[in-house]
Amino acid sequence: MYGNNVARYGYRLFVALLLLLYLVQAVSPVLAEGGGGIAGGIAALVKKVIDAMIIAGGIALAFFIAFTNLSAMVARGVGMPYVEANATLKIISLVVLFGFLVFSIAITNAIIDGIMAYHSNEPIKVPSVG
Numbered sequence: 001m002y003g004n005n006v007a008r009y010g011y012r013l014f015v016a017l018l019l020l021l022y023l024v025q026a027v028s029p030v031l032a033e034g035g036g037g038i039a040g041g042i043a044a045l046v047k048k049v050i051d052a053m054i055i056a057g058g059i060a061l062a063f064f065i066a067f068t069n070l071s072a073m074v075a076r077g078v079g080m081p082y083v084e085a086n087a088t089l090k091i092i093s094l095v096v097l098f099g100f101l102v103f104s105i106a107i108t109n110a111i112i113d114g115i116m117a118y119h120s121n122e123p124i125k126v127p128s129v130g
Contacts, residue, residue, distance in 0.1 A: 040116070062098075068094065069091060071087050072087035
């Protein structure tokens with residue numbers, strides 16, 4: 001009984017430490033950016049987070065393609081041609097989405113760089129009353 005709780009909390013601690021390690025690696029560009037200031041560091045951090053989300057989406061698409069291919073093989077073995085045709089259409093659409101995913105990292109990085117090109121380093125001046 002107590003061994004199960006120790007294993008569960010040990011697993012949670014392990015996941016928390018892995019998450020902390022990942023966050024430290026994600027925040028390190030903010031600390032390493034010397035010339036760009038905080039705005040350049042935040043832009044680098046946003047790029048890393050968006051790239052990680054896009055890579056996670058690519059991994060999910062790969063799993064969906066594999067699962068759909070498996071369901072198509074099972075449908076063929078059982079003798080259900082409609083399900084097989086539907087699975088083939090899903091595979092084709094997922095491959096097209098994966099093509100969009102491949103170019104999305106470059107597109108998002110270009111958008112962020114374009115926004116940062118118009119960023120001003122001047123402080124904001126608020127007029128005082130009186």
